[in-house]
Structures are given as structure tokens and as C-alpha cells.
Amino acid sequence: MTTTDGRPRAGGEHPGPADPPGPDTGADADPPTPPDSPSGSMSDSPPDDGPAIARVRARASGSSGRPSPGPVPPGVARRVGRHARPDAESTGHTPPPDYRPRHAAPADAAGEVEHDEADADEPAGPADGAPALTVVREPARPPAGPPTPAAPPDAEIDPTPVRGLPLASTFPASAVLASEPAASEDKRPIYGWQSADSAADHDPAAPPPTRQRIVLAERRSPTRAVGTVAEIEQQTATGELLLSNLMRSQLMLAVRLAVVGVIVLGVLPIVFLTMPAVGATELFGVSLPWILLGVLAFPFLIVLGWLYTRTAERNELDFADDVED
Amino acid sequence: MTGTDSVVALVLFGLAAVAVIAIGSLGVRVTRSTDDFLAASRTVRSRANAAAIAGQSLSVASFLGIAGIVLSHGVDGLWYPVGFVAGFGVLLLFVAAPLRRSGAYTVPDFAETRLDSTTLRALTTVVVVIIGWLYLVPQLQASGLIVTVVTGAPGWVGILAVGLVVTAAVTFGGMRSMTLVQAFGFWLKAVALVVPAVVLVAWFLGAGLVAAPDRGGPTVFDRPTTVRVSDPVELRVDAPVTVEVRAPGERAATVTWQPGTQEVARDTTLEFPAGSRVPVVGAAVTDDSAWDTPFGDGQRDPLWVYSLLLATCLGTAGLPHVLVRYYTNPDGRTARRSTVLVIALLGAFSIVPIVLGALSRSVVPQLLTTGEGDAVVLLLPSLTLGGWAGAALGGVVAAGVAATLLSVSAGLLLSVAGVLSSDVLPGRLGDFRIAAHVAGVVPIVGALLFTRLEFAHSTALALAVAASTFAPLLLLGIWWRGLTDRGALAGIAVGGTLSLGAAVTTLCGVRADGVLGILLAQPAAVSVPAAVIVMVAVSRATASRVPGQVGRTLLRLHAPERLGLGEMRVGR
Numbered sequence: 001m002t003t004t005d006g007r008p009r010a011g012g013e014h015p016g017p018a019d020p021p022g023p024d025t026g027a028d029a030d031p032p033t034p035p036d037s038p039s040g041s042m043s044d045s046p047p048d049d050g051p052a053i054a055r056v057r058a059r060a061s062g063s064s065g066r067p068s069p070g071p072v073p074p075g076v077a078r079r080v081g082r083h084a085r086p087d088a089e090s091t092g093h094t095p096p097p098d099y100r101p102r103h104a105a106p107a108d109a110a111g112e113v114e115h116d117e118a119d120a121d122e123p124a125g126p127a128d129g130a131p132a133l134t135v136v137r138e139p140a141r142p143p144a145g146p147p148t149p150a151a152p153p154d155a156e157i158d159p160t161p162v163r164g165l166p167l168a169s170t171f172p173a174s175a176v177l178a179s180e181p182a183a184s185e186d187k188r189p190i191y192g193w194q195s196a197d198s199a200a201d202h203d204p205a206a207p208p209p210t211r212q213r214i215v216l217a218e219r220r221s222p223t224r225a226v227g228t229v230a231e232i233e234q235q236t237a238t239g240e241l242l243l244s245n246l247m248r249s250q251l252m253l254a255v256r257l258a259v260v261g262v263i264v265l266g267v268l269p270i271v272f273l274t275m276p277a278v279g280a281t282e283l284f285g286v287s288l289p290w291i292l293l294g295v296l297a298f299p300f301l302i303v304l305g306w307l308y309t310r311t312a313e314r315n316e317l318d319f320a321d322d323v324e325d
Numbered sequence: 326m327t328g329t330d331s332v333v334a335l336v337l338f339g340l341a342a343v344a345v346i347a348i349g350s351l352g353v354r355v356t357r358s359t360d361d362f363l364a365a366s367r368t369v370r371s372r373a374n375a376a377a378i379a380g381q382s383l384s385v386a387s388f389l390g391i392a393g394i395v396l397s398h399g400v401d402g403l404w405y406p407v408g409f410v411a412g413f414g415v416l417l418l419f420v421a422a423p424l425r426r427s428g429a430y431t432v433p434d435f436a437e438t439r440l441d442s443t444t445l446r447a448l449t450t451v452v453v454v455i456i457g458w459l460y461l462v463p464q465l466q467a468s469g470l471i472v473t474v475v476t477g478a479p480g481w482v483g484i485l486a487v488g489l490v491v492t493a494a495v496t497f498g499g500m501r502s503m504t505l506v507q508a509f510g511f512w513l514k515a516v517a518l519v520v521p522a523v524v525l526v527a528w529f530l531g532a533g534l535v536a537a538p539d540r541g542g543p544t545v546f547d548r549p550t551t552v553r554v555s556d557p558v559e560l561r562v563d564a565p566v567t568v569e570v571r572a573p574g575e576r577a578a579t580v581t582w583q584p585g586t587q588e589v590a591r592d593t594t595l596e597f598p599a600g601s602r603v604p605v606v607g608a609a610v611t612d613d614s615a616w617d618t619p620f621g622d623g624q625r626d627p628l629w630v631y632s633l634l635l636a637t638c639l640g641t642a643g644l645p646h647v648l649v650r651y652y653t654n655p656d657g658r659t660a661r662r663s664t665v666l667v668i669a670l671l672g673a674f675s676i677v678p679i680v681l682g683a684l685s686r687s688v689v690p691q692l693l694t695t696g697e698g699d700a701v702v703l704l705l706p707s708l709t710l711g712g713w714a715g716a717a718l719g720g721v722v723a724a725g726v727a728a729t730l731l732s733v734s735a736g737l738l739l740s741v742a743g744v745l746s747s748d749v750l751p752g753r754l755g756d757f758r759i760a761a762h763v764a765g766v767v768p769i770v771g772a773l774l775f776t777r778l779e780f781a782h783s784t785a786l787a788l789a790v791a792a793s794t795f796a797p798l799l800l801l802g803i804w805w806r807g808l809t810d811r812g813a814l815a816g817i818a819v820g821g822t823l824s825l826g827a828a829v830t831t832l833c834g835v836r837a838d839g840v841l842g843i844l845l846a847q848p849a850a851v852s853v854p855a856a857v858i859v860m861v862a863v864s865r866a867t868a869s870r871v872p873g874q875v876g877r878t879l880l881r882l883h884a885p886e887r888l889g890l891g892e893m894r895v896g897r
Binding site: 239240243246247250251254257258261265266269270272273276279280287289290293294295297298299301302304305306308309312313316317319320 | 400403404406407410411413414415417418419422617618619620626627630631634658661662664665668669672673675676679680683804876879880883884885
């Protein structure tokens with residue numbers, strides 16, 4: 001079973017791997033892999049421990065292992081790493097664990113993607129001479145270098161997985177998907193570390209120290225961010241209350257606008273049926289029903305949608321402010 | 326279409342098809358993993374994504390079907406475009422952002438995340454596939470109609486050709502390229518609709534309407550008209566009509582048709598004198614004043630309207646191939662914004678076919694006789710303008726139709742194949758290709774076997790199935806803590822059975838009168854409430870099965886991403 005498809009299902013078979021300390025959180029697809037990797041069967045065998053790593057590997061083998069089985073031309077293989085990087089880089093600048101300016105991200109990420117494209121082709125070229133597996137892996141690593149420097153220190157690695165894992169593990173299926181980005185945060189340091197140590201040659205023996213470090217990440221709640229964010233995550237009464245309030249305000253808003261739409265559109269058939277005069281009214285030589293249904297209905301829906309988006313975003317901002325205060 | 330018009334249309338149709346496939350295959354180079362294959366790595370920009378979603382939704386139901394339904398049913402037909410666009414309103418209000426934040430790729434993913442049940446996942450997988458196939462049938466039948474209209478070849482030629490080409494394109498493409506294809510397809514469709522519309526409206530204002538009679542009274546041919554029937558039709562004759570019939574291989578004979586039904590064989594040419602009543606195919610409205618008045622001819626009533634609106638409004642929110650596009654938005658906020666953009670784009674491009682359909686009623690009523698009303702947008706230029714202008718505009722429309730058919734069918738096939746490969750077959754890319762083949766063959770067979778309804782109608786039937794299954798699951802799953810897996814299973818089973826039963830019955834050509842007939846043709850008024858009631862009731866009865874993590878799941882669905890709550894950084 002391959003990772004992408006295995007993950008959701010794996011989560012379902014083990015509905016509540018609520019304990020991140022458990023060695024294979026949601027990454028059941030791979031339990032066989034951890035023993036495998038140290039054997040050096042995979043050129044870049046990531047360290048084998050903990051869910052974080054398992055997932056990292058899931059991701060890594062997902063992105064690079066997949067194309068290789070097919071008769072993929074070198075051009076394709078080289079690009080393998082290209083999109084792994086935007087993932088990682090966008091998270092690379094999010095380390096502050098308690099606050100993520102999500103909305104700033106797209107622009108950055110997009111910019112980075114372009115740089116990557118430029119980068120991606122360069123290191124890949126020289127790699128052509130290397131064995132097939134190297135070609136597949138190489139592009140992921142060299143560019144991994146730049147953002148890395150900050151990451152390797154233990155202190156940096158700790159908080160991120162801690163944030164990611166416990167929550168992810170509580171979601172059976174797509175939570176695992178959801179945690180991919182978190183995993184890629186880890187991946188950055190790992191790759192960086194590896195590229196530093198095993199740059200010239202894939203040395204399967206090299207990684208062990210990294211493993212140890214990530215294991216520390218298994219500690220969770222103690223290092224959790226404090227404050228309202230934590231309260232919400234841990235589902236205390238306050239957190240529940242805040243969430244309920246958000247849901248209620250969003251639902252009320254949506255229902256209110258939906259009712260407006262239903263009334264305006266829903267009353268038309270009755271009007272047409274009971275008041276033929278309306279149907280016979282002409283405006284600019286066209287009878288009124290045509291104008292109402294064929295033209296005016298659409299701007300009406302656009303206005304409803306625009307109102308909703310504006311207010312819903314404000315509700316979310318309020319929620320965010322409440323949480324962060 | 327004949328002569329030069331056909332050639333031009335065919336050439337441009339082919340060029341557009343090649344362009345779509347070329348764009349599709351360009352993206353292959355950047356497809357690296359199943360992730361990318363299925364959801365474009367979630368890096369697609371929001372504006373491109375809005376165009377892609379709109380392109381996906383601007384299917385033949387919009388492009389051809391709206392004009393066709395307006396031509397044949399008049400003001401009552403306007404409820405279809407209103408419903409199609411309003412569906413995105415519901416999607417925006419209740420589903421878009423939370424669904425994006427759930428981080429699931431597909432509806433089955435969502436179901437499993439939310440309710441933690443593999444059985445439910447299996448059931449929703451089946452429903453995704455069924456809806457996809459139902460929705461593909463009109464797309465493929467449209468290909469058949471277009472090929473018939475352009476070349477005179479029988480319908481199955483087009484169905485097979487487009488079906489196989491699309492299957493091949495999906496097999497070797499991926500959604501990274503599909504997003505490009507659909508964004509491109511959307512703009513091609515836009516041009517193909519707007520340019521001819523502007524020219525034709527100018528023509529109508531100038532010359533066309535002068536010849537047209539005043540509105541009101543029965544629909545008549547206002548000048549001697551020759552009609553060539555490419556596919557066998559059964560005509561409904563309301564008043565005695567004198568017509569010169571020239572069947573293939575026989576001498577022309579002038580006959581008088583009495584009121585009733587009249588079968589006309591393939592390749593027959595009919596010559597109607599000026600002023601004779603227009604015999605029509607199927608249930609098209611035969612009286613111009615009835616056509617102009619809501620519920621004018623008594624075939625439709627408010628129950629039908631409400632049923633249709635229920636199906637289209639909720640159905641859009643449950644369409645797997647539209648939902649899968651939401652996973653390519655970077656976050657919930659963008660998901661909302663691109664939905665508003667989609668509403669605007671779709672609304673704008675719904676008005677154009679409405680205008681074309683309405684204008685064509687007085688100019689080309691013969692399309693009602695040949696049963697090619699759904700091809701009116703394509704035929705209008707050559708039937709009205711004629712000459713090189715007509716040929717060129719017809720060709721532009723043909724290119725738009727090709728883009729519509731290929732991009733929408735490919736998007737549908739892709740989501741069906743994606744679900745098949747990830748849930749039915751073990752998921753490797755190779756298996757995805759097998760799944761794509763399976764996903765392509767079934768709707769081709771369906772399109773060949775089922776009756777060709779008006780495209781707007783058959784699309785609405787697929788929407789009714791989505792509205793009776795996924796819409797309750799999504800709405801209750803996102804907004805109600807009490808939903809349980811048992812409740813969802815029961816609700817989907819009930820709603821799906823009712824709506825699918827009615828849809829298949831209708832597609833097999835069964836008709837009924839009265840309320841039953843309306844509900845058979847548009848089952849949502851019964852099946853959606855039934856599904857919701859069953860879902861809520863069973864969930865209440867099995868309240869102990871509410872997932873323990875429901876609070877956390879809902880937190881993830883509703884909290885803005887920037888707080889990093891509930892591990893929502895799904896987008897990158």
C-alpha cells in the first residue's frame with residue numbers, strides 16, 4: 001500500500017490513536033518501513049522512530065518513491081523534489097509556534113516556488129551522472145540547505161512536532177493528511193542534517209543522532225503553548241465556549257442570508273402562479289419574469305455571497321482576537 | 326449544418342480539443358506523486374482556481390442546456406440557471422471554508438474524518454462514483470448531439486469518440502494539468518459564448534426581429550422551412566399540419582399530419598409551408614404566449630420549481646468533482662473568495678445563453694422539430710447569419726463546446742477515477758490508470774443506452790442524487806455535533822435510493838402524469854427531506870456513537886487557519 005492512499009484508510013482502521021507516544025500514529029501504512037530503513041535499502045533512509053519520522057518518511061517516499069517505479073524519464077525524476085520544497089519552505093518560516101500569519105503565506109510560497117524552479121534545475125543537472133536513486137533524491141537536498149541552518153538545533157525542532165502530532169493523532173483519517181505539513185517541517189531539519197553529513201555518499205549509518213532528537217518531540221503537553229490557544233486545543237470549558245460561539249455566529253450568519261435568498265427566490269413561483277398580472281407586466285418590452293429570473297437573480301446571489309464572505313471573515317477575525325488576547 | 330459551416334466547425338472543434346489535451350499533457354511534467362495527481366499540490370492560485378471551478382461547472386448543462394431549455398420551455402426553463410448558480414451560494418454559505426479546512430481530498434475522506442467509520446467511507450465512495458457517472462452521461466450525450474448536428478453522423482459516434490479521448494487524456498494527465506485545462510476551458514467557453522452572442526444580438530436587433538411575428542399564439546414557421554431530421558424523432562402535433570415529407574430513397578409526398586404523435590425516420594427531410602404549426606419533440610412548449618408566461622402550459626408548477634431548486638442548490642454542494650476543486654484552494658478564506666468569484670462568473674455566463682435561447686425561439690423554431698434544441702447555440706450562427714460570418718461564429722462556438730465537453734468530462738472522470746483508485750484499487754499511479762479506464766467505460770455505455778433528455782434536466786437529476794446524499798452529510802457533518810455514522814449511513818441510503826431510483830427511471834424514458842410525474846422527473850422534493858429526517862432521527866437514536874473527537878474536528882473545520890488550531894495547516 002502506498003502512503004498517500006494508505007494513510008486515510010489506516011486512520012480508519014485505528015480510529016483513536018489518541019496517544020502520540022504510540023510508535024505509529026496514523027502512519028500504520030508504514031509499520032514495516034521503520035525496520036527496513038536502517039538496513040539501507042532506501043538510499044536516504046530517514047531515522048526510524050516516532051510518528052513524526054514515520055510520517056516524514058511517508059511523505060518523502062510518497063513524493064519521490066512514487067515516480068520511480070514507472071518508466072519515468074530523467075526530466076521528470078529531477079523535478080520530483082521541486083514541490084516537496086514549497087511545502088517545506090513555507091513552513092520553514094513559520095517556526096514561531098503559537099502564531100501563524102496564514103494569509104501572508106500564499107504570496108511567499110508562490111515566490112519561493114519560482115526560485116525553486118530555478119534552483120531545481122541546477123543541482124539536478126550535475127546529478128545526472130549519479131546512480132538513478134541519487135538523481136531522484138538529490139534535488140530535494142541541496143536546496144534544502146538554505147532554509148535549514150536555523151533548524152537543526154534541538155530547541156528548534158522540539159516545538160513544531162509537539163504542536164503537530166498530538167492533534168493530528170486525534171483525527172483518524174485526514175488529520176493525518178493534515179499533519180503532512182507538520183511532518184515536512186521536521187523533514188527540513190532531517191534533510192538538512194543529512195545533506196550536511198552524507199552529502200557525497202549516501203551513508204545509511206549516518207542518521208542515528210537525528211533520530212534521538214526527534215524522539216524528544218514525543219513529549220507533548222508540557223511544552224504546549226500557553227494561553228487561550230492551548231485552552232481551545234485542550235477543549236477546556238473556555239475553549240469549547242469560544243468554539244461554540246464561533247460556530248453559532250457563522251451558522252446564524254449563513255442561515256440568515258440563506259433565508260433571505262430562499263424567501264426572495266422561493267416566493268416567486270407563488271407570485272407567478274397567484275398573480276398573473278406580475279407575469280404579464282412588461283419592462284423595456286420584456287415581461288417581468290424574464291428580467292427577474294434571467295437577469296436580476298444573478299446579481300442578487302452575488303451580493304448575498306459577497307455579504308457573507310465579508311461578515312464571515314470578520315467573525316473569524318473576532319474569534320482570532322478573542323483567542324489571542 | 327452543411328458544407329463550409331460543417332468543415333469550419335469540425336476543424337475548430339478539433340483544434341480546441343487538441344489544445345485542451347495539449348495543455349493537459351503539459352502539466353504531466355510536473356506531476357510527481359498521487360498527491361499532485363489528485364489535488365494539484367494545493368498550490369493553485371485562487372483566481373485560476375475560481376476559473377477552474379467555474380469552468381468545471383459551466384458544463385454542457387450551462388453552455389448548451391440553458392439555451393436549449395429556454396428555447397423549448399421558455400420562462401420556466403430559467404429556474405435551471407438560477408438553481409445552478411444558487412447552488413454555489415449554498416456551497417459558499419455552509420460548506421466551502423469548513424470543507425477546505427477539513428483538509429480531506431474527497432467526500433469519503435471527509436466522512437471518515439468526521440465520523441470515523443470505514444463503512445461510511447465505502448458507501449460514500451460508491452455514491453461519488455454513481456454521481457460522477459450520472460453527471461457524465463449528459464456530457465457524453467452532448468458530444469453525440471454535437472457530432473450529429475455538425476456531420477450528420479449518428480449519435481454513438483460522438484459519444485464513443487469523445488468518451489475515449491477523454492479517458493485517454495485523464496489516464497495520462499493528472500489534476501495539475503486539469504486545473505490549467507479547466508481554467509483555459511473556462512475562458513475559451515467564455516469567448517465562444519460572448520462573441521457570437523454579441524454579434525447575434527446585434528443581428529437580431531437589426532434584421533432578425535423585423536421578420537419575426539408578434540409574440541403570442543401558437544408557434545408557427547414564419548416562412549417556408551426545410552427541416553432535415555438526423556436522428557429518428559417522435560413529433561407531437563397539436564394541430565393539423567401539411568408537410569412535404571422526403572424520406573431517404575423515396576419520392577417526396579405531401580401529407581397532412583393529424584393531431585397526435587408522428588414518427589419521423591432518420592435522414593428524412595420535411596418541408597413546412599409558411600404559417601404552419603411547429604410540431605415539436607418531447608414536452609417542448611408549443612404556444613408562444615404559454616412559453617412567455619410562468620407555468621403557462623400547465624406542465625410545470627411550483628412543486629416542480631421547489632424540487633428543482635432543492636436539487637440544484639443542495640446538489641452543487643454535494644458534487645464530488647466540484648468539491649475536489651476546493652482542496653486546491655490554499656485555505657478556507659480563499660475557498661470562500663473563489664466561490665464568490667465563481668458565482669459572479671457563472672451568473673454572467675448564464676445570462677448569455679438565456680438571451681440566445683430566448684431570441685432563437687422566433688427565428689429557428691425548426692430546432693424544436695428536429696429535437697436539437699440543445700444545440701441551438703451551435704446552430705444559431707449558421708441558421709441566422711449564414712455565409713462566412715455564420716460559419717466562423719459557428720466554428721467559435723464549436724471550439725467552446727469542445728473545450729466544455731473535454732474539460733468537464735475529464736474533471737469528472739478524474740474525480741471518479743481518483744476515488745476508485747484510492748478506495749477500490751490499491752493506489753499506485755498504474756492503478757490510477759486502470760481506474761480511469763473503468764471510470765470512463767461505464768458512462769459511455771450509459772450515454773449510449775439512456776434516453777437523451779434535455780441536458781439541463783439530466784444534469785439536474787445528477788444534482789438531485791448529490792443533494793439527497795452528500796448535501797445532508799456535509800451540512801449536518803459540518804454544523805451538527807450529534808451526527809453519527811449510523812445516521813449518515815441510513816440517511817445516504819434512503820436519499821440515494823429514492824433519488825437514484827427516480828433518476829434512472831426517468832433516464833430510461835418512463836414518464837408519468839401529475840404529482841408523481843413531477844417527482845419522478847425531479848425527485849429532490851421528496852428524497853432530500855427524507856434523507857435529512859432519516860439522518861437526524863437515526864443519529865438521535867444512536868447518540869452514543871457520536872465520535873469522541875467531535876469537538877476537535879469541528880474546531881478544525883471552523884477556526885481560521887492562522888491560529889494553527891486543530892492542526893489545520895493543511896494547505897502547504
